[in-house]
Amino acid sequence: MAVLLLGEVNDGELALDPTAKAVNAAKALGEVTVLCAGASAAAAGAAAAKIEGVAKVLVAEHPALSHRLAEPTAAMIVSLAGDYSHIMAPATSDAKNVMPRVAALLDVMVISDVSGVVDADTFERPIYAGNAIQTVRSKDAKKVVTLRTSAFKAAGKGGPAKVETVDVPGDPGLSEWVEDKVAESDRPELTSAGVVVSGGRGVGSQGDFALIEKLADKLGAAVGASRAAVDAGFAPNDWQVGQTGKVVAPELYVAVGISGAIQHLAGMKDSKIIVAINKDPDAPIFQIADYGLVADLFQAVPELIEKL
Amino acid sequence: MKVLVPVKRVIDYNVKVRVKADGSGVDLANVKMSMNPFDEIAVEEAIRLKEAGTADEVVAVSIGVKQAQETLRTALAMGADRAILIVAAADAHQDIEPLAVAKILKAVIDEEQPNLVLAGKQAIDNDMNATGQMLSALLGWSQATFASKLEVNGDNAVVTREVDGGLQTIKVKLPAIVTVDLRLNQPRYASLPNIMKAKKKPLGEKTAADYGVDVSPRLEVVKTAEPEARQAGEIVPDVDTLVAKLKERGVV
Missing domain, CATH: 3.40.50.1220 (TPP-binding domain)
Structure with a gap:
């Protein structure tokens, strides 16, 4: 078994905390390969290579991936999916946008906002706004999972794991980025x-x-x-x-x-x-x-x- | 332009959810059911597009139990023109997964040929947040999720999305799937005359089998449990005591 984990990359930088938490949740399931995708993602890839438990990092760079638009990002992940039993990501707004699309393209159900990993097929997740916790067992050949980061501790420092660059399928041209309005703040995230x-x-x-x-x-x-x-x-x-x-x-x-x-x-x-x-x-x-x-x-x- | 709006019948958001003692699920017997609140926002936005002259027809679709008719009547009373019910489950406890819902919706869309699908970003029962994205993938359409602002211009739509760091604006080619977030609009209440009128609006009925879609779940529910309860701590008399306690715990 092997896990492909979508690293959280914003403007070429790795968001270490959610990525390290997702790595920690994923590493019990198999060898973890982190995918860093973006217009530039080499720096993010180098940062991901230093997370404990990461076996390999794939760097995918293409202008189409610059703002994490769902269509090119999902196509990128699907092009790599063949080698992995699990495709996972921290449950950020970007991943919630992309991962169900990936799952549908692979004809599997997405398992969203997982708060506990029981085994390779079985996951816990909150339903009804957290009023109940459901344990589900996936019958799909591949599992596409987003991980609720607050439920997991961050993996420490390790590595460095080896870093490879991968080909990008390109831009399906369905949507384009217009602007981001990000609140500037000196406070912690x-x-x-x-x-x-x-x-x-x-x-x-x-x-x-x-x-x-x-x-x-x-x-x-x-x-x-x-x-x-x-x-x-x-x-x-x-x-x-x-x-x-x-x-x-x-x-x-x-x-x-x-x-x-x-x-x-x-x-x-x-x-x-x-x-x-x-x-x-x-x-x-x-x-x-x-x-x-x-x-x-x-x-x-x-x-x-x-x-x- | 035709707009299609999928709506889901869910436990009313004001109802306190009870987990069944045998761990088999959530108790839905004699519980008030309503339209998923995010879907109400999608219906409202579709009707506003019609009122603005951008859309000429709004079609509401629901997939689930027969009683989802009531949910569709609500959509019609708000202002949708017609509705399609696709019966896919005999019992309300059988939740049809987003992948199966997306497959059925794709079949409906192949027939109906809308230019825009407006959907809630997630259902408040299974909290999956997936149907819109999955449908978009199956159709090969563009997607804009978590919309807080929507502007349709000819062959494209400009959508402002609620994302972790703030707001992102993207331009998507039509046809497209847009999933809506809370701040897009404030849905209207249906007036009594409109509720009466809605009873006469067309509501077609089909089954999942009519579209040849297998709705058997990919995720087997092993159990459903109450979340771990958190114990109440202590009430402190004043700010000094609070500061002392926090210092004791080493967090300040």
Whole structure:
């Protein structure tokens, strides 16, 4: 058995954290080959070669792969699929876009957002916004799997594994990239941050969200938001933590003014330590928090910033 | 331009999901069922395209149990012109996998020849997030997933997508599959007169066998379990205690 793992490459750089976590989840299944695809991917390939457990790295460079458009990326993966029993990727928005397309081209079912690898055919995954965990056994000859990175630890440093370049099938010409609007930030990336501070509807306004950001900066944390806060326009959607947003599992998660809808809990309940600050003592968030503080956030958060 | 919208009948998003004690699945007996919320957004967007004069017909399709008729009537009451039900399961507990759904949809699309398919990005029951991408692959069409903005111009569509780092805008050739995200629009409620009118709109019925598609699952469900419960910790009296506890745990 052998695993082809799609490395997470953004603008030619490897996103090490999600890739290393996916490698760690995949390596029990067989020899892991990481594919780094992009307009330029050599640097990403060199970085992937230093992840422990990686046997080989394939570098695919072509302008058509530059923005991870689904059609050329899926065609690229399918062209390599013959040699592998498993085709896997960290469950990023890019992989969720590409991997079901790969699966359909191979006439197999995709197994999305896997949170546990039981054996080569059997996987655990959350359904119903994390309200149930389903164990499924695939009858397909090849398994196409995306891995929920918050469920796995990152593989350490190793290697270097050997790096090869591969041919790219080219561009089917179905879609073209127009622009990216990426929020510039000095803060750590939300899904890999050690500390996350999130605000909810209780924060009350976009202006007051500055208080959440201030606490985050004090803790060197990433900033998150509940769906209610995003829907209310207090925070951008790429900050959203929850079933319809990002899934995080930091060492410390601070939920401020978040009631704790199931939707939100599905995105953060695997955090190691959860702190909740909410003025409503009956808020469901307190049922899963390690430390709960029943207080007005506009008093508690400035005091917390001062005393940390 | 014809727009096709696949809709799924799922457990209503307000219902607390219960896992069956024998681990065989989720209890759907006597539970309120509704249209998948992401699909509602897709129906709304299709109707807006029609209202803007970009689309001239909106066809809703549902694949599943016979009762998915109700879901299609909802789509018709919102403003879809006609509907097609494809009965593929006898029991609501039998979830038809995205690959089989995509194969049936491909057969429907071969007949209907729409220029655009608008689908929800995922169903809130199995959370697979796959049908649109799979359908696009089977048809060899372009795909734009997780749309928060859609603009149709002649033979192409410009789609803004919700991605991890922010937003990505791409231009896709039509025909295309677009899967929709939460922020694309706010779906309308069907008015009573429209609900009455929807009862008279055409709703055709077929079966998966009519299209020669095998819907037997590729993924065997071994078991369904409750997620591990997290224990509630303690309520701290003040900020000082909180800071002390966090220092004790070594996280600040």
